Amino acid sequence: MDSGIMKLHKVNFYYGQCRALTNISMKFVKNKVTALIGPSGCGKSTLLRLLNRMNDLISGTRVEGEILFEDKNIYAPDIDPVEIRRKIGMVFQKPNPFPKTIYNNISYGPKLTGLGTGNMDALVEQSLKQAVLWDEVKDILNKSAMNLSGGQQQRLCIARALAMKPDILLMDEPTSALDPISTAKIEELIEELKKNYTIIIVTHNMQQAARISDETAFFYIGNLVEYNKTDKIFTNPDIKQTEDYITGRFG
Amino acid sequence: MEDVMKSFKNNSMKWRYLKQALFFGTVRLSALIIVLALGGILFYIIVNGIGAISWDFITKPPTDSMTKGGIMPAILGTIYLTIGAIAVGLPLGIASAIYLTEYAKEGRIIRFIKVGINCLAGVPSVVFGLFGLGFFVIFMKFGSSILSGSLTLGFLILPTIIGASEEALKSVPQTFREASLALGVSKWQTTYRIVLPNAMPGILTGSILGIGRAAGETAPIMFTAAAYFTAKLPGSIFDEVMALPYHIYVLATAGTNIEATRPIQFGTVLVLVAVVLGIDLFAIIIRSYMRRNKRW
Numbered sequence: 440m441d442s443g444i445m446k447l448h449k450v451n452f453y454y455g456q457c458r459a460l461t462n463i464s465m466k467f468v469k470n471k472v473t474a475l476i477g478p479s480g481c482g483k484s485t486l487l488r489l490l491n492r493m494n495d496l497i498s499g500t501r502v503e504g505e506i507l508f509e510d511k512n513i514y515a516p517d518i519d520p521v522e523i524r525r526k527i528g529m530v531f532q533k534p535n536p537f538p539k540t541i542y543n544n545i546s547y548g549p550k551l552t553g554l555g556t557g558n559m560d561a562l563v564e565q566s567l568k569q570a571v572l573w574d575e576v577k578d579i580l581n582k583s584a585m586n587l588s589g590g591q592q593q594r595l596c597i598a599r600a601l602a603m604k605p606d607i608l609l610m611d612e613p614t615s616a617l618d619p620i621s622t623a624k625i626e627e628l629i630e631e632l633k634k635n636y637t638i639i640i641v642t643h644n645m646q647q648a649a650r651i652s653d654e655t656a657f658f659y660i661g662n663l664v665e666y667n668k669t670d671k672i673f674t675n676p677d678i679k680q681t682e683d684y685i686t687g688r689f690g
Numbered sequence: 691m692e693d694v695m696k697s698f699k700n701n702s703m704k705w706r707y708l709k710q711a712l713f714f715g716t717v718r719l720s721a722l723i724i725v726l727a728l729g730g731i732l733f734y735i736i737v738n739g740i741g742a743i744s745w746d747f748i749t750k751p752p753t754d755s756m757t758k759g760g761i762m763p764a765i766l767g768t769i770y771l772t773i774g775a776i777a778v779g780l781p782l783g784i785a786s787a788i789y790l791t792e793y794a795k796e797g798r799i800i801r802f803i804k805v806g807i808n809c810l811a812g813v814p815s816v817v818f819g820l821f822g823l824g825f826f827v828i829f830m831k832f833g834s835s836i837l838s839g840s841l842t843l844g845f846l847i848l849p850t851i852i853g854a855s856e857e858a859l860k861s862v863p864q865t866f867r868e869a870s871l872a873l874g875v876s877k878w879q880t881t882y883r884i885v886l887p888n889a890m891p892g893i894l895t896g897s898i899l900g901i902g903r904a905a906g907e908t909a910p911i912m913f914t915a916a917a918y919f920t921a922k923l924p925g926s927i928f929d930e931v932m933a934l935p936y937h938i939y940v941l942a943t944a945g946t947n948i949e950a951t952r953p954i955q956f957g958t959v960l961v962l963v964a965v966v967l968g969i970d971l972f973a974i975i976i977r978s979y980m981r982r983n984k985r986w
Contacts, residue, residue, distance in 0.1 A: 493872060498795060525874030535865040537884060548873035551883065596869070603873055 450504035474652035528600035534592035536584035570598035590621025742957025767931030774840025775904035783851030811849035816909040823913035839915020847900030854896015
């Protein structure tokens with residue numbers, strides 16, 4: 440674990456008076472897939488949303504500590520959260536395409552942020568190809584995205600995030616609302632994407648974490664319990680709590 | 691023993707069915723009364739007014755001290771005033787609602803503003819009329835004009851539009867906002883490009899109520915825009931106009947020959963109802979056009 444693209448240093452996070460994350464220090468490795476696992480309410484989704492400042496949208500929240508992205512604290516007062524979100528994309532639990540055409544779903548971000556000054560058609564095609572959706576939708580680009588299946592919608596959301604050419608892709612249980620076949624497609628896609636992107640994924644599905652991630656972090660009640668290579672976590676964890684969770688004794 | 695249980699069961703079932711029938715009956719009756727009342731009013735207006743309607747009635751100005759002739763200036767005046775009220779009330783109302791739902795942080799000031807808006811909705815329309823007279827007509831020196839009347843009516847329908855817009859904005863799924871913001875699109879662009887277009891059908895639905903009210907009100911325009919009689923059509927927004935509701939009021943209370951003009955009064959009422967329904971219909975068509983492709 441040498442070249443950390445993102446580093447957390449003694450991060451605490453509060454919803455009002457309630458502390459959701461306690462003293463988290465960790466770093467995420469470039470071009471790897473890191474899985475965040477743990478029982479519901481352990482803070483893993485909260486942590487993910489801290490990384491692109493999505494928690495800013497919830498009033499009454501407070502962050503302590505530093506989160507460094509490219510060696511700059513993304514919570515420094517002179518940082519514009521909008522800029523951060525351009526570089527750190529996000530895919531949500533439930534597919535949430537805009538009620539627009541497939542084409543406009545992809546072109547929306549680049550157009551509004553001034554990225555799409557070049558060839559928009561090419562960018563749309565490239566993004567959809569990266570998300571392995573192109574062949575399915577190339578003839579219906581002007582149809583509403585709402586007509587796609589759930590799995591297709593989620594790949595569209597991934598393509599939409601990729602069109603912004605982010606450095607990091609955050610995924611918040613991206614397959615939990617999908618059937619097994621769509622899930623398998625998205626997992627293959629993640630495998631492919633990590634060549635070019637750093638991926639941080641929250642998942643409830645232990646097998647999924649084991650299958651697709653390089654690093655795994657186990658959270659419990661707002662604490663980072665164990666963080667290591669996925670092989671190590673799933674075969675020989677150092678801490679008993681991790682082992683109990685992975686073997687299904689609680690959670 | 692079994693028979694006893696059975697008859698007990700049957701009885702209690704019967705009682706429950708009876709209660710259900712009673713309840714549904716009451717609800718149906720209430721709905722029926724409303725439909726009958728509405729139908730009755732419309733029927734009465736149509737029966738009494740249809741005789742007065744003719745091509746000349748809707749295309750010619752009044753003649754013979756308003757006892758004969760048409761009501762064309764009043765129709766046009768009402769259309770101008772209504773469009774003016776929409777032009778004032780809709781942008782202001784939508785902007786206020788955007789501020790309240792998207793930007794304002796819940797707190798004492800916001801609660802105060804919301805209470806104020808609700809109070810505004812309860813203010814009698816004649817008070818708006820006097821406010822318009824004092825502020826727009828006299829203080830701002832707009833005179834009795836389309837401009838003063840539109841501004842007054844615009845403020846009158848503001849609470850309705852704000853309320854409708856707030857509801858419509860709130861009903862846009864939070865996931866749309868998150869999806870847009872997570873792409874690094876700014877808050878304003880998200881509001882303008884995603885939230886507002888998806889809220890627009892709802893905003894229009896609610897605003898139709900306000901628009902209908904603007905077309906039908908008499909008191910707010912009495913002092914601010916409406917002329918007792920003017921055969922010439924307005925040349926600018928600083929001119930006075932005749933308006934349907936005020937024309938009806940004048941004919942029915944202060945006309946030169948009230949009894950003789952009854953058919954004209956009913957004819958004017960019928961036209962007013964038609965104009966309001968026409969404006970509503972227009973809004974409904976725009977709304978259904980906007981709703982294509984909008985499903986979530």
